[in-house]
Amino acid sequence: MKYAYFPGCCDHTSAREYDISTRAVCRELGIELVEIPDWNCCGSTPGHSTSHLLGVALAARNLALVAEMGLEECTASCAACYQRLAMANVEMQSNKKLCDKVNWVTGKPYHGGVRVKSILEIISGLQPEQISSRLVKPLDNLKTAVYYGCLMVRPKAVQVDDPENPLVMDHLLQAAGAETIDWCSKTECCGASLAISNEDVVLKLTGKILAEATRAGADCIVTACPLCHFNLDMRQKKINQVFGTGYRLPVFYFTQLIGLAIGISPDDLSFNTHFVDTRKVLELVG
Amino acid sequence: MPAINLTASLNDNFDFIMHVSKESGQPVEQCYQCGKCTAGCPIAFAMDFSPHRVLRMVQLGLKERVLQSQAIWLCACCSTCTSRCPRNVDLAQVMDCLRGLARREGIPLEDRARDIAMFYDCFLNTVKDNGKLYELGMMLNYNLKTRQFFKNADTGLAMFTRSKIKFLPAKNKNHRDVRQIFQRVKELEEKTK
Ligand code: SF4
Ligand code: SF4
Numbered sequence: 001m002k003y004a005y006f007p008g009c010c011d012h013t014s015a016r017e018y019d020i021s022t023r024a025v026c027r028e029l030g031i032e033l034v035e036i037p038d039w040n041c042c043g044s045t046p047g048h049s050t051s052h053l054l055g056v057a058l059a060a061r062n063l064a065l066v067a068e069m070g071l072e073e074c075t076a077s078c079a080a081c082y083q084r085l086a087m088a089n090v091e092m093q094s095n096k097k098l099c100d101k102v103n104w105v106t107g108k109p110y111h112g113g114v115r116v117k118s119i120l121e122i123i124s125g126l127q128p129e130q131i132s133s134r135l136v137k138p139l140d141n142l143k144t145a146v147y148y149g150c151l152m153v154r155p156k157a158v159q160v161d162d163p164e165n166p167l168v169m170d171h172l173l174q175a176a177g178a179e180t181i182d183w184c185s186k187t188e189c190c191g192a193s194l195a196i197s198n199e200d201v202v203l204k205l206t207g208k209i210l211a212e213a214t215r216a217g218a219d220c221i222v223t224a225c226p227l228c229h230f231n232l233d234m235r236q237k238k239i240n241q242v243f244g245t246g247y248r249l250p251v252f253y254f255t256q257l258i259g260l261a262i263g264i265s266p267d268d269l270s271f272n273t274h275f276v277d278t279r280k281v282l283e284l285v286g
Numbered sequence: 287m288p289a290i291n292l293t294a295s296l297n298d299n300f301d302f303i304m305h306v307s308k309e310s311g312q313p314v315e316q317c318y319q320c321g322k323c324t325a326g327c328p329i330a331f332a333m334d335f336s337p338h339r340v341l342r343m344v345q346l347g348l349k350e351r352v353l354q355s356q357a358i359w360l361c362a363c364c365s366t367c368t369s370r371c372p373r374n375v376d377l378a379q380v381m382d383c384l385r386g387l388a389r390r391e392g393i394p395l396e397d398r399a400r401d402i403a404m405f406y407d408c409f410l411n412t413v414k415d416n417g418k419l420y421e422l423g424m425m426l427n428y429n430l431k432t433r434q435f436f437k438n439a440d441t442g443l444a445m446f447t448r449s450k451i452k453f454l455p456a457k458n459k460n461h462r463d464v465r466q467i468f469q470r471v472k473e474l475e476e477k478t479k
Binding site: 009010012013014016038039040041043044045046047048049050051052053054057058061101104105106107108150154155156159163164187188189191192193194196197198201204205234273274275 | 309328329331332360362363364365366368369376378382383385386389398401402404405406407409410413417418419421425428441444445448449451452456458459460463464466467468470471474475
């Protein structure tokens with residue numbers, strides 16, 4: 001299996017755990033990722049919020065590059081990048097007028113033909129035995145609150161699973177031996193990019209997510225989105241300060257936990273760059 | 287909101303209503319104001335007009351008011367409203383379209399809306415220059431523009447100790463390609479204004 005890989009702008013900075021663990025897990029599971037040469041920012045929320053055309057064009061240039069590579073499938077680890085690339089792909093294929101405009105804007109004609117998949121779809125598309133037969137450190141004692149957020153499950157045209165009760169990531173973690181708890185904030189919004197401009201709003205939303213996960217008895221939260229990860233991990237201290245709480249819930253990318261289960265060392269999965277200490281989880285897993 | 291003459295508003299702003307329907311691709315007239323969008327909106331508590339009211343303002347042609355609202359900027363693009371609407375209105379797309387319009391019409395923004403728009407600008411400026419987001423440059427610029435020089439400084443330090451900040455931007459080889467995208471979008475949008 002060979003995919004064009006879009007790492008996203010935070011791959012070496014705020015979301016380094018995700019990029020590092022994605023590459024490590026894919027290598028181990030025989031999924032070949034080829035980085036798209038000279039990829040550019042997908043535009044994220046600021047792009048389409050400023051101009052619809054700009055949002056589609058920034059994403060579409062990357063799709064044109066994938067077509068140039070001669071690959072049919074492309075993947076992104078970041079949920080926001082995935083959503084932007086997948087949305088642009090849908091629009092380029094269904095709206096001829098927009099497609100022509102975008103192609104003039106980018107100067108790199110793209111007329112469809114590439115399939116965009118999130119890394120979650122790709123890894124969860126493996127046979128469960130491909131994971132369960134390779135377990136070195138099954139996540140037996142670990143209770144996880146699997147958190148999907150918004151960008152992978154909405155809107156309908158690009159959703160990877162049900163928008164109210166998605167289960168793909170749950171099944172994947174179960175295959176790795178973990179327990180996945182039932183809880184009610186699976187697809188609640190973390191406030192994402194309002195964090196910089198309106199932190200108070202985001203603290204309220206993320207505070208609620210941490211409260212729900214704690215109430216349901218989780219040892220940690222598992223996500224597939226760098227924005228969710230940053231808001232829940234980095235801001236947890238601030239949440240505790242503002243609301244007088246004492247949460248100490250580590251927040252992982254699903255790729256980090258799958259990697260741990262199949263025997264990749266925690267250092268090679270960037271367990272040591274989190275804001276909330278991850279050692280508690282390592283002790284539980286043994 | 288003071289009393290409004292709806293007949294006059296509808297007559298005067300018919301173009302606006304048509305424009306929003308067309309540009310967002312959404313059948314705004316289909317909304318029957320059930321309020322399900324608002325019930326599930328995570329940000330409604332902080333909005334001046336809740337999502338179903340924003341949609342109603344579009345239906346009624348209350349152009350100025352809706353374009354000046356805080357709500358259209360506070361919307362976090364989570365698409366919860368979209369996925370739950372019983373009338374298949376993609377309200378998140380409508381919000382997107384209204385933000386774009388507010389921009390192109392040069393609507394002056396205040397409070398939260400101003401900060402959000404400023405953040406988006408700072409983000410995109412680094413993309414325009416480098417082809418990729420340059421997080422540190424974006425933050426410094428945002429602080430400068432909002433005159434909060436030390437805002438998020440604690441975050442910056444914590445990021446630094448975990449090697450999560452880069453001092454120099456990662457630049458695309460063909461960053462001119464990306465600059466051209468910005469230029470051409472502007473050109474097209476000025477033509478159709
Ligand atoms: S959920 Fe749909 S129909 Fe109901 S008020 Fe919102 S936009 Fe209108
Ligand atoms: S997309 Fe915007 S309006 Fe809709 S539910 Fe999310 S935050 Fe609210």
